[in-house]
Amino acid sequence: MSFIAIGINHQSAPVAIRERVAFPPASLAGALKAYAKATGQGELVILSTCNRTEIFANSEQTSVMELSSWLAKLHNLELHDLENYLYSHEKQHAIEHLMRVACGLDSLILGEPQILGQVKQAFSEAKHVGTVSGKFEKIFQTTFAVAKKVRTQTDIGANAVSVAFAAVQLAKQIFANLSRSHVMLIGAGETIELVAKHLSDFDLKKVTVANRTLSNAQNLANSLNVESEAITISEIPEKLVHADIIISSTASALPILGKGMVSSALKNRKHKPMLMIDLAVPRDIENEVDDLDEVFLYTVDDLQHIVQQNVANREQAAQEAQAIIQEQVAQLLLWQKQHKKIDLIKAYRDDADTIRQSLQERAMAKLSAGEDAQKVLEEFSHKMAQTMMHAPTKALQQAIANPNKKAIDLLEDVFVGQSGRKNK
Numbered sequence: 060m061s062f063i064a065i066g067i068n069h070q071s072a073p074v075a076i077r078e079r080v081a082f083p084p085a086s087l088a089g090a091l092k093a094y095a096k097a098t099g100q101g102e103l104v105i106l107s108t109c110n111r112t113e114i115f116a117n118s119e120q121t122s123v124m125e126l127s128s129w130l131a132k133l134h135n136l137e138l139h140d141l142e143n144y145l146y147s148h149e150k151q152h153a154i155e156h157l158m159r160v161a162c163g164l165d166s167l168i169l170g171e172p173q174i175l176g177q178v179k180q181a182f183s184e185a186k187h188v189g190t191v192s193g194k195f196e197k198i199f200q201t202t203f204a205v206a207k208k209v210r211t212q213t214d215i216g217a218n219a220v221s222v223a224f225a226a227v228q229l230a231k232q233i234f235a236n237l238s239r240s241h242v243m244l245i246g247a248g249e250t251i252e253l254v255a256k257h258l259s260d261f262d263l264k265k266v267t268v269a270n271r272t273l274s275n276a277q278n279l280a281n282s283l284n285v286e287s288e289a290i291t292i293s294e295i296p297e298k299l300v301h302a303d304i305i306i307s308s309t310a311s312a313l314p315i316l317g318k319g320m321v322s323s324a325l326k327n328r329k330h331k332p333m334l335m336i337d338l339a340v341p342r343d344i345e346n347e348v349d350d351l352d353e354v355f356l357y358t359v360d361d362l363q364h365i366v367q368q369n370v371a372n373r374e375q376a377a378q379e380a381q382a383i384i385q386e387q388v389a390q391l392l393l394w395q396k397q398h399k400k401i402d403l404i405k406a407y408r409d410d411a412d413t414i415r416q417s418l419q420e421r422a423m424a425k426l427s428a429g430e431d432a433q434k435v436l437e438e439f440s441h442k443m444a445q446t447m448m449h450a451p452t453k454a455l456q457q458a459i460a461n462p463n464k465k466a467i468d469l470l471e472d473v474f475v476g477q478s479g480r481k482n483k
Contacts, residue, residue, distance in 0.1 A: 062198060064153040065126050065145055066106075066113030069167050072144035080134050080141065082107035087181075090133060091188040097129070103190040104199070106160070106181040108174070110167050115157060117195070123147045151388055154198060158384045161206040163215060169373045170215035175206045198391065205387045212383065215376040220369050223253035225362040226336045230304050233334050233355060237261040243298065244268045245307035245315060247275040250338055254306050259284055267302065269295050271309075299324040303331075308338035318347040325353050338362070414446050 067077055082090055082105055095101035102117040116126055127145055131138045148156045156165070161178045163170040182199045185191045191199070209215055234240050242263055244251050247270040258266070266287040270276035276289035290298055292315060299305070299320065309315060316335070321344075325333065335356045337344040342358060349356040422439040426432060 061118040061150070062115065062153045063118040063121075063123055063126065063147065063149045064113055064115050064156050065123055065130070065147045066111055067141070067144045067146070068111035068113070068165065071146055076141070076144050077110070077112065079136060080112045080130060081109075082112065087184050088188050091185055091190045093133070094129065095188070095190055101190050102192050102195050104181055104185040104195070106178055108177050111160075111165075113160070115153070115195075117192075118149060123149070151392055154202075154391060155384060155388050157198070158202050158205050158387065159381075161202050162209045162380050162384065164377050164380055164384075168220055169370070169377060170220070172210070172216050175203070178206075179203060194395075197394070201387060201391050205384060208387075209380040209383055213376040213379045215373055215380050217372075217376075220366055220373055221253065222338055222359055222362045222366060223250055224257050225365045225369070226254055226306050226338060226357075227257040229336065229357060229362070229365075230306075230334055231261070234303065237263055239264055240303045241265045241267070241301050242304045242306065243295075243302035244279070245292070245295070245305065245343060246270060246309040246339070247272070247279045248308060248310070250308040251306070252279060254308075254338075255279060255283060265301075267298055269298070296320050296323070300327040302333065304334045304336075305344075306336045306338065307343040309343055311339070311343060312341060314341075314343055314345045316344045316348065318345050318351065321348050321354060322351060325351060328353075336362070411447060415443065418442055418446070 067080065069077070087105060087107065090105060091103055094103045098120050100120060102120065104115040106113045106115070112130075114126060114130060121129075127141065127147075128138050131141050157178075159165045161175050163172060163174050166174055178199075182191065186196070230240075230242075231237060238261070240263060242258060242265070244255060244266060247268065251268075255266070255268075263285045266280065266283050266285055267290060268276040268280040268287065269290050269292055270279075271292050273289060273291050276291070280287040280289040295315065299316075302324075305316070307315065321333070321335075325331075330353045332353045332355065335344055335348065335354055337356065338359050340359060344356060348354055418439055422435050425435045425438075
């Protein structure tokens with residue numbers, strides 16, 4: 060299979076470059092159609108995310124250089140602006156790269172699951188536009204099957220590798236049923252947004268978002284799919300009594316939650332336990348809060364130890380995933396090789412049938428014109444034999460002249476086989 064991939068990602072290019080060659084969702088179909096029109100046929104899949112832009116194409120229709128130039132031109136760039144950041148893969152290496160991407164092995168966060176959905180969406184868009192053939196379909200469907208196998212047979216996505224995800228996993232372990240839990244998120248920056256995103260997988264009782272700017276808190280609260288409310292930092296003391304889980308990450312220079320505030324909330328909660336996770340540096344929660352019996356307090360350092368161990372676990376799983384990918388690539392290449400042989404046989408038979416029909420039509424025309432039937436039949440059989448033996452005879456002559464023992468042996472087997480059948 061002639062398959063190539065070019066692209067840039069978070070490892071090869073800074074965001075300033077990546078954003079210049081990104082494909083907004085609304086422009087993707089137009090780009091695919093433009094490529095198909097420019098090439099006259101075109102097999103193409105474009106994957107564009109915040110961390111990568113990659114193009115998968117048929118190398119029989121284009122080359123790495125042509126594809127790179129097309130990408131640059133489409134985004135009003137000179138190729139030299141991109142070439143230092145672009146990488147490329149061809150044939151089986153391109154297939155292996157696609158599988159690694161779909162399995163999350165090439166992601167910023169090793170094993171992250173979102174990329175598989177993005178690859179599927181890219182393939183679906185290309186198929187809808189018409190830039191996917193049967194062979195491309197086979198490669199991508201095999202890729203999706205490999206990604207599923209990696210997810211089910213390894214622990215590539217089983218462990219938290221960000222403090223935000225680790226915080227949510229910790230809450231899940233301590234509170235067996237999060238649907239009964241009231242969560243308070245303090246802050247509205249990137250870390251808290253990521254925590255909120257991970258929490259969205261659970262049916263929480265309620266979420267309270269606290270921030271110095273109420274509008275920021277309200278925006279985050281509105282993005283949640285559970286009952287939520289937005290409050291200011293100053294309202295935390297009166298709302299803290301209702302919170303079972305508190306996760307905080309602000310840029311405050313001083314602690315936001317002190318021992319006295321938390322102790323007061325615990326009394327009003329009738330000493331019902333609280334889980335407090337402080338992801339901030341400097342810390343948002345006073346260290347003395349850990350002295351309270353009903354509080355389980357974890358800092359970002361506690362979670363970092365969990366993350367480091369989980370990263371090691373994922374790296375081991377990544378090695379297992381790579382073995383699965385290599386096995387599947389080998390199987391796909393074998394299928395392609397067998398499919399190519401079938402195509403070759405079909406083409407040979409079709410060509411022979413075309414020759415037969417042409418010679419038969421000429422013979423029938425001569426018979427209709429009243430020519431001697433025996434003479435016409437002899438001419439037909441002679442021309443048929445000469446035409447069909449032309450290519451094999453030429454191949455045998457070239458093999459003898461070179462010489463090529465394997466080719467000679469193969470052709471000898473063919474000719475002896477034909478002779479044997481004839482003499483039976």
